[in-house]
Amino acid sequence: xxxxxxxxxxxxxxxxxxxxxxxxxxxxxxxxxxxxxxxxxxxxxxxxxxxxxxxxxxxxxxxxxxxxxxxxxxxxxxxxxxxxxxxxxxxxxxxxxxxxxxxxxxxxxxxxxxxxxxxxxxxxxxxxxxxxxxxxxxxxxxxxxxxxxxxxxxxxxxxxxxxxxxxxxxxxxxxxxxxxxxxxxxxxxxxxxxxxxxxxxxxxxxxxxxxxxxxxxxx
Amino acid sequence: xxxxxxxxxxxxxxxxxxxxxxxxxxxxxxxxxxxxxxxxxxxxxxxxxxxxxxxxxxxxxxxxxxxxxxxxxxxxxxxxxxxxxxxxxxxxxxxxxxxxxxxxxxxxxxxxxxxxxxxxxxxxxxxxxxxxxxxxxxxxxxxxxxxxxxxxxxxxxxxxxxxxxxxxxxxxxxxxxxxxxxxxxxxxxxxxxxxxxxxxxxxxxxxxxxxxxxxxxxxxxxxxxxxxxxxxxxxxxxxxxxxxxxxxxxxxxxxxxxxxxxxxxxxxxxxxxxxxxxxxxxxxxxxxxxxxxxxxxxxxxxxxxxxxxxxxxxxxxxxxxxxxxxxxxxxxxxxxxxxxxxxxxxxxxxxxxxxxxxxxxxxxxxxxxxxxxxxxxxxxxxxxxxxxxxxxxxxxxxxxxxxxxxxxxxxxxxxxxxxxxxxxxxxxxxxxxxxxxxxxxxxxxxxxxxxxxxxxxxxxxxxxxxxxxxxxxxxxxxxxxxxxxxxxxxxxxxxxxxxxxxxxx
Numbered sequence: 001x002x003x004x005x006x007x008x009x010x011x012x013x014x015x016x017x018x019x020x021x022x023x024x025x026x027x028x029x030x031x032x033x034x035x036x037x038x039x040x041x042x043x044x045x046x047x048x049x050x051x052x053x054x055x056x057x058x059x060x061x062x063x064x065x066x067x068x069x070x071x072x073x074x075x076x077x078x079x080x081x082x083x084x085x086x087x088x089x090x091x092x093x094x095x096x097x098x099x100x101x102x103x104x105x106x107x108x109x110x111x112x113x114x115x116x117x118x119x120x121x122x123x124x125x126x127x128x129x130x131x132x133x134x135x136x137x138x139x140x141x142x143x144x145x146x147x148x149x150x151x152x153x154x155x156x157x158x159x160x161x162x163x164x165x166x167x168x169x170x171x172x173x174x175x176x177x178x179x180x181x182x183x184x185x186x187x188x189x190x191x192x193x194x195x196x197x198x199x200x201x202x203x204x205x206x207x208x209x210x211x212x213x214x215x216x217x218x219x
Numbered sequence: 220x221x222x223x224x225x226x227x228x229x230x231x232x233x234x235x236x237x238x239x240x241x242x243x244x245x246x247x248x249x250x251x252x253x254x255x256x257x258x259x260x261x262x263x264x265x266x267x268x269x270x271x272x273x274x275x276x277x278x279x280x281x282x283x284x285x286x287x288x289x290x291x292x293x294x295x296x297x298x299x300x301x302x303x304x305x306x307x308x309x310x311x312x313x314x315x316x317x318x319x320x321x322x323x324x325x326x327x328x329x330x331x332x333x334x335x336x337x338x339x340x341x342x343x344x345x346x347x348x349x350x351x352x353x354x355x356x357x358x359x360x361x362x363x364x365x366x367x368x369x370x371x372x373x374x375x376x377x378x379x380x381x382x383x384x385x386x387x388x389x390x391x392x393x394x395x396x397x398x399x400x401x402x403x404x405x406x407x408x409x410x411x412x413x414x415x416x417x418x419x420x421x422x423x424x425x426x427x428x429x430x431x432x433x434x435x436x437x438x439x440x441x442x443x444x445x446x447x448x449x450x451x452x453x454x455x456x457x458x459x460x461x462x463x464x465x466x467x468x469x470x471x472x473x474x475x476x477x478x479x480x481x482x483x484x485x486x487x488x489x490x491x492x493x494x495x496x497x498x499x500x501x502x503x504x505x506x507x508x509x510x511x512x513x514x515x516x517x518x519x520x521x522x523x524x525x526x527x528x529x530x531x532x533x534x535x536x537x538x539x540x541x542x543x544x545x546x547x548x549x550x551x552x553x554x555x556x557x558x559x560x561x562x563x564x565x566x567x568x569x570x571x572x573x574x575x576x577x578x579x580x581x582x583x584x585x586x587x588x589x590x591x592x593x594x595x596x597x598x599x600x601x602x603x604x605x606x607x608x609x610x611x612x613x614x615x616x617x618x619x620x621x622x623x624x625x626x627x628x629x630x631x632x633x634x635x636x637x638x639x640x641x642x643x644x645x646x647x648x649x650x651x652x653x654x655x656x657x658x659x660x661x662x663x664x665x666x667x668x669x670x671x672x673x674x675x676x677x678x679x680x681x682x683x684x685x686x687x688x689x690x691x692x693x694x695x696x697x698x699x700x701x702x703x704x705x706x707x708x709x710x711x712x713x714x715x716x717x718x719x720x721x722x723x724x
Contacts, residue, residue, distance in 0.1 A: 172397040180343040187350045206370040214372040217452040
């Protein structure tokens with residue numbers, strides 16, 4: 001099994017899949033598609049952790065993989081779909097800059113990350129590429145957050161950042177001790193739920209989930 | 220130590236289960252009192268003998284005890300103040316019984332999360348606790364009880380900005396873990412006590428990277444400029460007792476995380492790297508907030524900007540370093556944790572009396588409400604850094620540390636900014652405290668048709684009588700005055716042992 005994983009460089013394939021789903025986030029116009037692409041991203045992350053667990057044979061990684069699957073792959077997407085339905089939003093993402101340009105910019109981001117991490121400050125880990133990919137995913141998540149108007153797309157951008165962060169954690173140190181891993185996951189789950197509640201509140205009080213309305217407080 | 224963590228949780232559950240507003244108020248009050256009674260012996264003992272628990276996940280030393288004492292004191296203060304505050308809210312229909320139950324349950328959960336930050340030895344556990352404070356306090360700001368769109372806007376900005384910021388802090392924690400496992404394997408590699416022991420042998424360039432992420436991450440939460448945009452909104456829109464906790468201690472718990480990291484990063488990278496970064500962020504915070512304090516027309520936002528200024532001063536003190544700089548910073552944490560909550564609690568009463576948060580609508584607090592006016596007077600002069608109040612002492616200590624290290628540009632900039640803040644604070648609060656308080660002012664305020672006034676007009680009534688709240692504020696004011704003249708011996712020795720624990724050059 002281990003030879004098989006190495007021979008077909010499965011880890012590289014999956015991590016490239018994670019990068020591609022993050023980039024593809026920029027191309028979608030409908031909120032439902034964004035939630036779907038996030039689900040795919042989380043499933044890939046969870047399977048990557050499972051495969052690494054198979055390779056290095058650390059039992060706590062299986063638990064981490066299962067927790068990721070349950071939290072990020074199932075619970076958060078279910079909740080997000082409910083919020084999208086509840087808000088009855090117009091389904092359009094309404095980016096500040098158009099999709100083609102934002103795709104191009106996220107491509108540039110990936111290139112910048114590869115160029116700046118080329119010397120490899122952290123060469124070890126199971127794959128050199130994974131760290132670079134994870135940093136790229138974090139940056140793309142941040143980019144999505146600052147260029148979208150809808151409250152819920154900001155949440156999805158944040159979630160992409162967190163997936164990238166988990167990936168970075170795994171590429172650096174095979175993850176944290178399991179109790180910490182679960183604590184972090186629980187925090188993120190609570191955070192998303194509360195953001196969802198606020199998004200619904202924003203929709204209710206402003207009759208729109210457009211964040212351009214949130215500009216009263218300044219100075 | 221476990222009991223200290225359990226009491227707020229039990230109190231939170233109890234508050235949520237009870238059904239009468241008065242009962243909930245008493246439950247929360249007694250919970251806070253029991254918490255302070257139980258924690259006092261522990262805090263006193265850890266000052267000289269550090270304690271460890273659960274395989275080193277939890278750990279308490281003088282520094283944790285010092286911050287924890289402030290959390291518990293301010294928790295008690297806001298629990299006492301909240302009783303009549305919420306009864307007043309209930310009377311003017313700004314909240315209902317469900318809102319009160321949620322408010323108290325969240326208040327005690329909030330205290331729990333802050334206590335967890337202070338006792339966490341595992342740095343990732345500390346991250347979890349700090350993120351939890353964000354989540355709970357965002358709920359207190361936004362859903363707390365009165366649903367207003369400004370509060371929701373503030374809460375949204377707060378939780379989004381702080382979560383993104385703190386995500387970077389988690390990356391920094393991962394990198395620290397990476398650096399320490401390279402030296403010693405995975406066992407206990409994230410425990411501060413262990414890391415402190417091996418801090419000299421960590422890889423300097425890795426630790427530099429980690430520290431930048433940590434400083435940006437926790438710095439966002441601590442309100443350091445230029446990551447401070449959420450702070451004035453969140454602190455001015457939260458209910459007053461919550462603003463007191465947010466400004467007085469939450470910022471400090473985040474900065475406590477930074478201090479713990481400075482102490483393990485500094486031995487490998489050298490004190491210039493961490494020190495210069497902290498001085499830079501500190502000066503930017505003080506400078507930026509001094510400008511905003513000068514032009515501010517809303518007194519709650521003015522207080523929020525003043526928090527940014529004081530966090531900047533604390534960061535400056537840690538950045539200058541040396542025993543004197545750290546001593547000043549730690550003393551400043553305490554002084555700020557006394558003066559700022561006093562001002563927020565007092566401003567809650569001013570707001571409920573005048574029904575406005577704009578400085579121009581408020582005149583003659585001193586003559587119409589002598590007690591409240593005097594308390595505000597003490598708080599405002601203390602925050603402005605006037606002798607003989609407490610903040611002057613700690614600011615002077617930090618300035619002395621800078622002079623000793625011959626950091627002349629820092630000294631000059633610090634003095635200029637502090638003078639600007641002094642003028643801004645006193646002109647703002649001076650206008651509110653003095654002057655006529657007559658019917659015409661009242662009429663003028665009524666005539667104002669601006670949004671904030673119409674929004675808080677429901678809040679308006681002729682204040683609320685409140686023995687407990689006043690008692691809390693008087694105790695704070697007395698501490699401010701006493702600390703302005705002398706630092707008591709036990710406090711002095713506690714801070715000295717904190718300085719030794721941090722060991723920052």
